[in-house]
Amino acid sequence: MYQIVNKRRLNESVTLLEVDAPLIAKKAQPGQFIIFRVDEQGERVPLTIADFDREKGTVTIIFQHVGRSTLMLSQLNVGDDIYDFVGPLGMPSHLEGIKKACVVGGGVGCAIAYPQAKALHQMGAQVDIIAGFRSKDIVILEEEMRAVCDNFYLTTDDGSYGEKGFVTDKLKSLLEAGNQYDVVIAIGPVIMMKFVCKTTEPYGIKTVVSLNPIMIDGTGMCGGCRVTVDKKVKFACVDGPEFDGHLVDFDELMARNSFYKEQEANHECRLLKGGELHG
């Protein structure tokens, strides 16, 4: 079983869990993910490995409660077990050779971008972070991110904290000011990643995105996670989840991710109305 050893609410809808999973902690690399199930009836849900501690044998996940599975996961406490926890899945990030990077995180995407910023920083690369949130009350991981970068920029859509505007506005001004990056790493809502890629394209800066299609097995056996990259079909769980953003068909990904919206909304209604989790 995979016991929760630490839990922190980062904001109203984002939770951090540190989970006892020594084998996964031993192998995990930035960019990889796990799949969990909360109970016998649960669906298989992927979450990025936000951090890992090989000595303690723990893996940290940070997730937003968007539907039934993540909500139920967020209700577990220290000492509770997660029913299934499998990983590390996916390809590790390719960080070798990067000297100067701009890491762009949007909302809970900051949690996914953080381990990469941290790894780059530890490698001695120069790291700028742009972290974007809708408003002040949902800012997460500010201290942690500050600690692993050279320049930290925070934006909020409504201007309630940091600079007012989107991450793309900030990125654009940094690029216009002449900043040269080997790579821009953008992780957040699909729409944000799409526009980050649009922003960097004229500058010819390599832009890496982490895709979050709907997955089942995470090992390449269902093909449900297919994404189109450079006009070729890829399985995000084994070929990714990171890809060259300038080659990704984001519109297709957005459409595919909304496929089960109605059904998932029903699940949530049941959950919220009944107040009862499982019979």
Add this chain to the structure above:
Amino acid sequence: MAKPNMSLEKVKMPEQEPHIRNRNFDEVALGYTEEMAIEEAKRCLNCKHRPCVEGCPVNVKIPDFIALIAEGKFEEAYQCIRETNALPAVCGRVCPQETQCEKYCVRGKKGEPVGIGRLERFAADWHMKHVEETPKKPESNGHKVAIVGAGPAGLTCAGDLRQMGYDVTIFEAFHLAGGVLVYGIPEFRLPKAIVRKEIDSLKNMGVKVETNMVIGKVLSIDDLFAQGYEAVFIGSGAGLPSFMGIEGETLLGVYSANEYLTRINLMRAYDDAYDTPLIRHKKVAVVGGGNVAMDAARSAMRLGAEKVYIVYRRSMDELPARAEEVHHAKEEGIEFKLLTNPVRILGDEGKHVRAIECVEMELGEPDASGRRRPIPKEGSNFEIEVDAVIIAIGTSPNPLISRTTNGLETNKKGCLIADEKTMATTREGVFAGGDAVTGAATVILAMGAGKTAAKSIDEYIKNKNN
């Protein structure tokens, strides 16, 4: 011996009515009663030259067990089958009998062959219902063996090795053991309770099953050796789905059969108590003609579809699925579009599937597989209106393990290379079998390979320690 039953037909198998069963997931075939089984068993002539036995990949002692059924000795019949077949309840249901044991049955020359599969199933079900197993835990011989994958190949290999005294641990990627038996083959053909029972009895024998263990990711084959396992058997199957590479394959409503069946079988998406979502499509095209295609089509029907098509590019004679499944699918209202090949999938503004465009085919000269090659008829394109397309044109082995293991060689198709007689791979101490070696094949062949490997592993470890 009593006079044989000379009826030209098998004793009819009781089944759920087609129009009822095509809306539920309960088992289609209900199984023989004792009387029916005895009557069918009496059709066997107990042939001296035993041609049926040769047709069975694990050489079940067919005339012997059937004679025991005819005498009403059902438990003895079961034990007789078990001598060579570890999963009779499964094989009796899913073996392609018409190309194996029953193909060679003398009675089949005039009329129907003896219902060997049905009798095998009967004996296994009778045993499960009437006999309480007393788990025997063989003493450990102190040697550890790791098995990768809990499908029929891995389970059989594990059982045989445990029987010989080895300390056996199965590492399974999914959260549930069983392989295709739990994620692929639907409940209405193979109730999951049967698979669970077989796995429980392995566990009772002392086989350890570690789920959520994707070998090649969380542990490598080298890690397993480092942990003290003296040999490794790889039975990781052929789980990588092929797509056709035609336009429209990423539209919403296009699935690999693996995804569709996994949602239904492993994740139980048709059951409201389970969380995994599933769309109940109205008109569904399934591309392919094997067991996988039949399972996907019949599942779609059970989920309430009005129209389900099998789109297959050759003719009825070449359909690779078990004869019984094709027969059942037809009875359940599945429409067969034969000599038809998809050329693209068409979507609406919302990127949802709206139709599949196909072309008619005709059969030309035989190709490498010996089957007549289908050739498109120019200008015969037409559309079938559907809201889902399920692609069941085949699978190949997943490269996760071969890519992370030094010295483990694969062929062009990605299948692990293994010696046919010993199942030894190109890496010392590593054995492999089942779909991982042959590509998508059958349950019984996978079990046979698991058995052979268990023997070789035993020899290997004994030799090494001498």
